[in-house]
Structure formats: C-alpha cells, structure tokens
Amino acid sequence: MAKTKSRQKKFDTRIDFTPMVDMNMLLITFFMLCTTMIKSQTLQIALPTNEKVEQEQQNKVKQSEAVTIIIDGKLDDKGLSKPDEGLLYYFDGMPPSGEELKNLATANPMKQIEFGNKTGGALPAVREILRERNKDVVKKIEELKKDWKAMKFSTNEEKNDSIYQVKAREIRNDSTLKRPVVIIKATPNASYAHVVSVLDEMQINNISRYQIDRINQVDSAMMILLQGQNVAK
Amino acid sequence: MGKVKIKKKETRIDMTAMSDVTVLLLTFFMLTSTFLQKEPVTVITPPSVSEEKVPDANLLSVLVSPDGKVFLEVLGSKDSTYKSETVRADLLKNMAAEYNKMHPSNPVKFTAKQVDAFSKQNAFGVPMSKMAQWLDLPTDERDKALETAGIPINMNEDPNKPNEFQMWIRAAYNSMNEELQQTMVKGKGIAIKADQTTPYSVVNVVMDNLQTMKMNKFSLMTALKTEEE
Numbered sequence: 001m002a003k004t005k006s007r008q009k010k011f012d013t014r015i016d017f018t019p020m021v022d023m024n025m026l027l028i029t030f031f032m033l034c035t036t037m038i039k040s041q042t043l044q045i046a047l048p049t050n051e052k053v054e055q056e057q058q059n060k061v062k063q064s065e066a067v068t069i070i071i072d073g074k075l076d077d078k079g080l081s082k083p084d085e086g087l088l089y090y091f092d093g094m095p096p097s098g099e100e101l102k103n104l105a106t107a108n109p110m111k112q113i114e115f116g117n118k119t120g121g122a123l124p125a126v127r128e129i130l131r132e133r134n135k136d137v138v139k140k141i142e143e144l145k146k147d148w149k150a151m152k153f154s155t156n157e158e159k160n161d162s163i164y165q166v167k168a169r170e171i172r173n174d175s176t177l178k179r180p181v182v183i184i185k186a187t188p189n190a191s192y193a194h195v196v197s198v199l200d201e202m203q204i205n206n207i208s209r210y211q212i213d214r215i216n217q218v219d220s221a222m223m224i225l226l227q228g229q230n231v232a233k
Numbered sequence: 234m235g236k237v238k239i240k241k242k243e244t245r246i247d248m249t250a251m252s253d254v255t256v257l258l259l260t261f262f263m264l265t266s267t268f269l270q271k272e273p274v275t276v277i278t279p280p281s282v283s284e285e286k287v288p289d290a291n292l293l294s295v296l297v298s299p300d301g302k303v304f305l306e307v308l309g310s311k312d313s314t315y316k317s318e319t320v321r322a323d324l325l326k327n328m329a330a331e332y333n334k335m336h337p338s339n340p341v342k343f344t345a346k347q348v349d350a351f352s353k354q355n356a357f358g359v360p361m362s363k364m365a366q367w368l369d370l371p372t373d374e375r376d377k378a379l380e381t382a383g384i385p386i387n388m389n390e391d392p393n394k395p396n397e398f399q400m401w402i403r404a405a406y407n408s409m410n411e412e413l414q415q416t417m418v419k420g421k422g423i424a425i426k427a428d429q430t431t432p433y434s435v436v437n438v439v440m441d442n443l444q445t446m447k448m449n450k451f452s453l454m455t456a457l458k459t460e461e462e
Binding site: 014045073196204 | 284420
C-alpha cells in the first residue's frame with residue numbers, strides 16, 4: 001500500500017537546448033558579419049630611384065628588347081576612372097628621337113588596343129604580345145611546369161614546389177635567353193585597376209624585367225598622332 | 234478494444250546535436266576571426282593574380298581614397314615587443330618633432346591624454362595643425378571628422394622640404410620599432426591600398442612621394458583573382 005502512494009515522480013532529465021541554440025546562432029551571425037575571412041593579397045613593385053645617375057643607366061636598355069606600354073583611361077562625371085573602359089598603346093624599341101621624331105606622322109611605331117570589358121579586349125591581346133616577346137622563357141617555364149606537375153623533382157610535394165620555384169626564377173633571370181624589358185606608363189586618367197592588371201601580366205608571362213615610368217612628351221605626341229590617324233580613317 | 238492506446242508522440246525535438254554543431258561553428262569563427270578595422274573610406278582593391286598575403290604585423294598601409302585623400306594605418310609587431318599602441322604613440326612623438334623642425338613658429342604639442350587617444354586610433358589622417366583638436370574629440374565624432382580630412386600631400390621631389398605625408402613616412406621609418414624599419418626597406422612594410430576606380434594620377438602622387446623618400450620598394454594591396462592558364 002505504501003508502494004502505490006509514494007510513487008516517485010519521474011523528473012524529466014532532459015534540458016531544453018532551444019534557447020542555447022538560439023543564442024549560439026546569434027553569436028555566430030555576429031562573428032560572421034564582423035570577420036574578414038579573406039586576407040587581401042599584395043603585389044610587390046620596385047620603382048626606379050629619383051637619382052639622375054641611375055636614370056642614365058636605365059636608358060641603356062637594349063633597343064631590341066624594350067617594349068613600352070602606355071595605359072590610358074576614361075573618367076566619369078565623378079572624376080573616377082571607369083574600370084571597364086580604356087585604351088592600351090604599345091610600341092617596340094626605344095622612343096623615337098632626332099630624325100625619327102620628324103617622320104612620326106608617317107611612321108608612327110605606336111599601336112593601340114581597346115580595353116573593352118573585363119574578360120575580352122586588351123588584356124588577352126597584351127598577353128599575346130608579351131608572350132611572343134618572351135617566348136623563350138615561357139617555353140622553358142612550360143617544360144618545367146610539366147616536370148613539376150609530374151612531381152619529377154621530388155616525391156615530396158613541398159620539396160617539389162620549392163625546387164620548381166627556384167628553377168623558375170633561374171629561367172626568368174637567365175641572361176642568355178632573349179627577354180624583353182617592359183616599360184609601363186600610365187596617363188593620369190588611367191584607372192589603378194588597369195595598372196595593376198598590366199603588372200599582373202608581367203607575372204603571368206614570366207617577365208622579370210619591367211618598370212613603371214612617367215609618361216613624357218614624346219609619348220603623348222605619339223598618342224595624339226595615333227588618335228588623329230584613327231579619326232581620319 | 235479498450236486495450237488499443239494511442240501512443241503519445243513526443244513533439245519536442247532533441248536540440249543537443251544542433252547545439253553541438255553551433256558551438257563548434259562558433260569556436261571556429263571566434264578563432265579564425267580578425268575583426269574588421271574601421272576605415273575612414275571604403276575601398277575595393279583591384280584584382281590580381283599575386284598570391285602573396287598582406288603581412289599582419291609591422292605594416293604601414295597608405296589608404297588612398299578615389300578623390301585623393303590619404304590616410305595611414307600602422308601595425309606593430311606580432312608579439313608584445315612593439316605593440317601597435319606603443320608604436321603609434323612613438324610615431325606621433327617622432328612626427329611632432331619632425332613637424333616642429335619645419336614649422337618652428339607654431340609648434341605642436343600633445344598631452345598624455347591626446348597621445349593615448351592617438352595610440353588607440355587605427356587609421357589617422359588629419360593635418361598636424363588640427364591634430365590636437367581632433368584627438369580631443371569623442372571617438373565617434375573623431376571617426377566622422379576623419380572622413381573629410383586627409384593627410385596634406387602634394388607633388389614634392391625635394392626631400393629636404395618634405396610635405397606632411399613624407400614626414401609621416403620618415404617618422405615611421407625612424408620609430409623605435411626596428412622590425413618596421415626592416416620591413417619598410419624590404420618593401421613589405423609599406424602597402425598602398427587604393428580603390429580600383431582611382432585615377433592613376435592620384436596613386437602616382439603617393440608613389441612619387443614615396444620615391445622621393447627613397448622608399449622605392451613597396452607593395453600594392455590587391456584582391457585575389459583566379460586566372461585560368
């Protein structure tokens with residue numbers, strides 16, 4: 001009789017976790033909104049010094065190897081550059097001087113490419129131009145890449161990578177190969193994005209020698225002449 | 234007939250598993266997160282194939298807004314040798330000395346409280362003449378005031394008559410943090426962060442100023458772009 005009367009009440013031992021989950025979800029949302037998961041990347045560049053002595057040395061770039069690329073852009077009403085629009089000018093060799101300057105109207109070495117939208121336009125065109133001029137290096141790097149993919153240097157992935165990096169750098173700086181010297185210039189209206197994407201092309205095409213320089217009078221004269229010729233056409 | 238009982242179904246769902254998952258996610262986010270730093274201008278960096286990461290210590294970043302306003306951000310070393318706060322306080326002291334050398338007629342001076350306020354400021358960029366006044370503002374007003382300010386900068390190729398931006402660079406270079414000095418020489422300590430729509434003329438001014446200060450090597454901050462071969 002006692003048994004039936006003092007029946008122990010069975011407590012539910014399970015705790016309701018719903019509020020806990022609610023709170024956690026809130027915290028997760030907070031952290032997700034406040035964090036930066038992707039760290040930005042950097043692109044290292046080195047500018048020539050301002051000193052006069054060095055500039056004279058730079059001018060001794062071999063004529064056949066120099067390529068000058070000039071980036072031009074368009075500004076919108078707010079004074080910002082349009083990242084989708086712009087023009088690229090390029091010419092081989094040294095900038096014209098002396099007699100050549102007089103004949104610029106008839107023999108303009110400069111050529112022009114449109115930037116167009118992000119995917120098409122100037123970038124693939126410029127890549128072709130640069131690859132053509134740097135074909136010795138690109139060919140060697142591609143051979144090296146095959147070996148790297150086949151893990152020929154080492155069976156250890158990390159070691160394989162580092163050997164590949166060292167060998168690739170050797171090829172890029174190999175002075176026995178024909179390598180172009182790219183001089184990058186930009187007009188004040190050019191967008192920063194275009195400058196960075198052209199700098200990118202240097203990496204993509206394994207060009208080890210390039211520099212950023214200021215635009216000069218000869219360059220702008222050539223650009224104006226070229227634009228005039230295009231209008232006349 | 235009376236024996237058939239309808240089984241009472243438990244309607245409550247067991248939340249324990251769910252809770253486990255959320256706690257796990259929470260731990261992950263807490264450990265991986267670095268908080269977004271407040272910046273006076275929002276910039277979208279241009280895409281690039283470069284895979285090198287931005288260093289998270291010993292860095293002087295130059296924030297360039299599309300209309301040419303310049304701000305600076307300073308990070309100290311990773312361990313506690315040169316904390317960001319200490320480096321910033323030292324930087325302000327150096328900068329005041331540099332500035333007073335150039336402007337002996339109206340020198341600037343900072344109280345301990347102002348230096349403390351400066352050391353807690355992630356980004357800065359007001360003319361030195363207004364610096365003390367700016368540091369006296371409450372934090373939220375300070376951020377607002379910063380948006381319309383910017384470090385005075387112009388085309389200047391004479392290192393003996395530096396503009397304020399160049400003075401800041403020199404002050405950072407001469408700060409007590411040797412690690413920052415080393416990374417600046419290597420070109421990893423200075424990073425330009427500019428929006429992709431910025432006209433080149435604006436970025437060029439900053440680059441030219443750095444060149445004048447003989448900081449020929451520096452990095453540009455970019456966002457990752459995947460390039461198919």
